[in-house]
Each structure stands twice: as structure tokens, then as C-alpha cells.
Amino acid sequence: MSPRRILSVVLVVTSLAVLTACGIPSDRPDPGPRAGTESRALEVEGVTRTYRLYIPAELAADPALVVMMHGGVGSGQQAERAYGWNDEADAGGFLVAYPDGENRTWNAGDCCGGAVRDGVDDVAFITSLVEALQNEFGVSGDRTFATGMSNGAMMSYRMACETDVFAAIAPVAGTIVTACDNPAPTSVLHIHGLTDSQVRMDGEPGDGIGDVDGMPVADAVDVFRSAGACDAAVITEEPPVTTRASDCADDRRVVLVTVADAGHQWPGSVPREGAMDQPSDALDATAAIWEFFDAA
Template sequence: MTVGHRVLGAVLTASLLVVTTTLSGCATRDEPRPVLPSGTESRTIDVDGTSREYLVHVPDRRAAEATLVVFLHGGFGSAAQAEFAYDWDEIADRERIVVAYPQGDGAAWNAGDCCGTPARRSVDDVAFISAVVAELQAELGVAPSRTFATGMSNGAMMTYRMACDTDMFAAIAPVAGTVVTPCDSPPPASVLHIHGLDDERVRYDGEPGSGATRVDGLPVDDVIALWRAADACQDPVVTHLPPLTTTRSSCADGRVVELITISGAGHQWPGAAGRGLSDPDPASSAINATETIWDFFDDD
């Protein structure tokens, strides 16, 4: 073989490698996202060397626009208890959305000044929940505009901490919680807050609550004012339909800040079926919080 032939052979080989590599790259980019099995799956995820757990519920068919709701259980609760008690799987199957249930360390969340072992040990629950959201957004193709969070009690406090420390949720809906972490200028987000006016565990007026944790956070009115300022809201419209009072503000960029209070209701998830609850007080029948929250998210 002459030198010229050897050079030509090398050029052809190099060209073939380039074409092969390019085609392979196209195949990789065009691969469909993995199809998650329907039903509830238990998962683990590594967060800074620590293995954390969460459940994810996937409907038989997903809507064309992928949606993710993250539910954070209350103190002394669990991911499995929350899935069983609050009917979010029913919403997921009906509306073809995905719901994730992260598991708190020691049955609680480090929401700031509360609660329990996670707060004392400075567990980084912000990193954990952020990792869960990032993993599912990547797998499902969920846009930030269709990523939401809700929670009960200590889970509601953790929901607020996520909204204070990150901008990953388009809307949040805490129930029977408050802000117990520094949060002077939260990123804009739509907020629906539901609270019983007779809640002695997380008091509406911000005074220390009853129970072992003695929750001492912001008064709920101050929490709502914080997000009205962050969202550049208009003056609220107040509607009284006893025992409910709804205060709703329209805000910049289509956001909404809404507060629903329930006269005579304690520390509970309104409308819950009563099975597997960690809530200390009977559930109010004035509204169904799960349905109300989903309507709020879906309209966001």
C-alpha cells in the first residue's frame, strides 16, 4: 500500500467514526423518557451521602402536560400515612398527575425552628426535597410552572421553608402551618393557606402552641402579608360563608394569594376521611382541603 493509499484510508476511517458518533449522539438525544410504572413506588435517593426515602404515585395514564404535586406529611406522620389519609392518590388517578410523598427523618421535618430531631440535628430537608423534585421533573418532563407543594402541620411549615429558600414551586398550599424560618423576601409564588381558627397546636395568632413542640411562628396574617408583598398583590376580596372566610388577592403575573379560615376548626386537614390521620383534632367538614387545593393548583 502506498503512502497515498494509507492517508486516504485514514481519512475514510476518521470520517466513518465522525458519522457513527454523530448518529449515536442523535439516538441518545431522541431516546424517549422512561415510562414509570403506574401505582405507588418506593424509592431511595442519595442526598450528600445520606439515603433518603420517598413514595411516588403514578396514574395509569398521564396528562399531556405533566404535573407534579409534592405532599409533605405532618409531624409524627409518614409518607405512607399521608398517602393513605389525605386522598391525593384519588386526585392523581382522576386528573392523571403524579404525586410524591417524601419521608421525613424521624417522622418530622427541619422547617427551621421546628420540629423535633430534624431541627435539632440540622437535617438538610431542603436539599432532600429539592433532589426529589429535580429527579421527577427530569424523568417526567415536568415544567416548574406545573410543580406544586402542599403539606399538613410540620409538613406545611416545611412547605413554607421550601418556598422561602427555593423557587421550584409555582404554587404552595400549606394547611395548619406557619413560617418558622427566616423569610424576609420569598420568591414570588401563588399561595393558598387553610387554617382552623381554633387550632391550639399552630395558633392563628402566632402565640406558642400546645403540645410537645410549642410551635412559635409568624401569625398567619403576617405570613399572608409576606407573600402579598412578594407577589405584588392587589387589595384582597373577602367572602364570608360561615364557618368559612376566604380572603383572595389577585397578584402580578397571574399569581394569587388566598387564605381560607374555618371558625370552630382545630388542628386538622379539612375533609379528610379520618383513616390513618396523625392530626389531633377531628376534620372539619366545611370544605375538602384536598379538592380545594387541587383546584387552586390547576388554575394557577
């Protein structure tokens, strides 16, 4: 081959590589969504809201979506780092969204912080986020789930009390702090430490910065037992974990899991330096929640 011909081939190959790197499509088939975490924004009622989206390397043919809502003064990035959902998503082939609350809080009703003070419409934000991702990735309503820690758990309850967006929710260390008189039947897995002093099991005011004064945890769970026409709970004790599980109409389930000697924390999560309550190792909450969702 002549030097001129070699030079022409090199220039063509180089040009194709540059075009591909710049995002200009070649005639190759679309490889599908990029794996990893993407930082995204969504405009809701004239306000720009942000979230992180984790896409596994191998997305299931019928993918699920888990919306993970951080606790008060947390963030989507903090929740992604702390609770181990990305590893679970890689194994299960599902999407995880980590939305950011305004002022690092959620307007869950009577709690918490700046989001309540400013009347932030977080129901509209989470609803819009879910609809956008369902449309983008072909996620069905019965494969759409929500979980959250503390204030985020309260927000998951508010979504279940006021909408039918989620097929199942899994609040951790939270309770209902909004009106919830006639919720749609929803599968619920609630996880709570018995010695949680910030969101107390008995519903008395907590000692955290949110001054949480919500529904007793057992009553919150019973709201959804009633809504779902559930059987009486079957109690299983594997100290320090106690499970109260009810089968409900249309194959739903409502379950309360309590952990003795556990405080205000996400069992099995990454320990936090300086935290008042370190996570219990008696339960991997993330794995238990995904197993519950996947069977819903």
C-alpha cells in the first residue's frame, strides 16, 4: 500500500473515532444506557430539582425502579454511598433513583425542616420523577417502589397515603406524619429499632432536631393492614429481630420488622463517624427490602 493510501485510511479511522467521542452517531447499533451513576435535573412546577440515577450494567428486561429517599440533612449522594443499593441493583438488574430534598429535607407533612416551612411540593416532585423514569426505561407501575430513611421514610409514607404511585414502600426509622385516612392498598415493609429515640416506637416526641411527633409505629403499619384487607400478623422471633407479617388481598403483604437494642439507623449500612446511633449488624435492611420488593 502506498504511503498516501495508508495516510488516507488513518485519517478516516481517526475521524470516525473523533465523531463517536463527540457524541455524533456512527452506523453502529445503540449500545443502550450507560452503566453507573448519572446526576440529573428535573423541572417541577417551575423549580429545578436534582437527583442521581444508578443504572446497572445489565438492566433486566422488565426493570424495576427503587426510589431511595435520604434522611433529614442527608442527600442523594449520601444515601447512595451509605445504604448499599448500587450493589443490590447490579445483582438484580434494577434502577435506583436518589432524589435530593430541598434544604436537605422532605415535606412529609408535619416534618421536617425547611421543606415544610417553605411548603415544598415533594409529592409532585417524586411523582414527576417516577413518571419520567417509567417512560424512559419502560418501568411498569407494579415494579415501582420507594424506600427511605427517617424523614425519607416519612416521605415514602406520604406518597403511599396520598398517591398510588408505588406498588410497595419500605420505610426505615420513620412514621406517618400526615393525614392518611383512606390510602390505596399498598405493600409495606417497615423496619425500626426498638430503642430509636428520634422517631419513637410509641409516637411520643423524639429527641432529634426534627422534634418528630408522629403516629406510633404499630398504628402506622396498621393503617395499611386495614387498607389492604390483611390477615392478622404472624409473629416470628429471631432475636434481636422480630417480624410481624400479614398476608393481604391481591397478594400484597404488610410487615413490621423491629430490631432490639437498635436506635435511629439503617441496619447493615455503612457506619457513620460521630453518629449517635451506629447501624445494627443484626439485619441487612437493603437486601431484605429488595427481596420484599422483588416478590411484591
